[in-house]
Amino acid sequence: MNRDELRNAVLEELSGIAPDIDLASFDDNANLQDEYDLDSMDALNLAEAVHKRLGVNIPDQDYARMHCIAELLDYLEKKL
């Protein structure tokens, strides 16, 4: 899975959690909490979706350090 495919998969899961986010103009480097209004429950749901879809179980400690989709993709690229 290349970076684009990975990004598409992650954004698809994100849009299931926050359907109001406009993916066409999505900014990978924007803070998910501040820019896209994701709360801790949304973030947990995203971690679960990533786990189910990609099989990557991101430890809570690592996940807490990620603030944008770019950081999540960097992490997942190393694990896949």
Next chain:
Amino acid sequence: MPSMGADMDSGKLVEWKVKPGDRVKKGQVVAAVETSKAVLDVEVFEDGVVEELYVEEDTDVDVGEPLARIGDGSRVGKQKPQAAGKEQTQPASETKTEPEAEPKATPKKPSAKEPAVVPAAAKPESEGRVPASPAARRKARKAGMALADLRGSGPAGAIVLRDLQSAQPSKPATRPGPGPGFDRGQMRAAIAAAMSRAKREIPHYYLANTVDLHAAEQWLTGYNEHQPPENRLLLSALFMKATALALARYSELNGHYAGDGFTAATQVNLGMAVHLRGGGLVAPAIMDADTLTLPELMHQLRNLVRRARGGGLRVSEMAGGTATVTALGDRGVDTVYGVIYPPQVAMIGIGRAHRRPLAVDDGVAVRLSVDITLAADHRVCDGHLGALFLNEIEQRLQQPEAL
């Protein structure tokens, strides 16, 4: 039509999920009702056979009006009785106290049971599905339309019946159009009505307490370390559990205030104000929250938030709350003072958990902490009791392993 909370006195029956002759089981979802705030699933209270549906789909029905008759099946298709007042779906609060109530006007048919809502455990739904009302979901399936291709105009962009209507080709509708569904304006009006009533009728008093979360954070980090995301806990679950346990002890804060005064509830059904993405608010309840383990509570919390935003809340969850928690989340504010949701008598506010200097022993330490507040009904109790209640929550949070 069951009561759906203080701010809703009628609803539109948008879908029957059963037909006369169908056998139904207690807790089964038999209909979907669209209110100003959400599309809700209506559950049946007794086992039996659906004998007659009194109301057609897409009809507005006042709370208290009968929806259907459920009995032993011997009267399938018979006429609706003139005095139908007894045979109706009852508000959840009444059915809890009179679960065995029989229609007294019809002693010759002892098997006729009253369909009614019951508090049901939150049912798991599939993840990440397109938010849509149950009626819209079914209609789309029948029509072979993909929900993902539609634009939703309901709460949080949920797809409602009229969205399917407008998306359909010129083919005439099989039945009259659904009429105006709920919209942002109606949601606003419902919140306005309930909150105006609260501020008009309830003499609120307010208390606040800063709670050190050091122990809770340490425990939670250890707990979550080896858990996959689906089993992890959030601080919210700890707050909810500590609050539920404190409510069980201080019953003057847990119950309903009606015309004849305050009645303490026998169980703790903890409501949670859920902010809907795009605007609006609902406050469904987790039943018997004080008896659930943390993982159970967390599961229900996630489920409730998902259904609040995506559709599938039950009437019993909307009307059954005995006290409510409001939290403005991680981006929120240090302190939130709530407005009580009538007929309840207490609203617990959870601020943003953040690090700040606290006095610890003889020094100052930077600790994760949170402001927990109480807005309570002064007709029912005084500040002294409220203070004991907030202290109980604080003490509970110092022993997270015991929650």
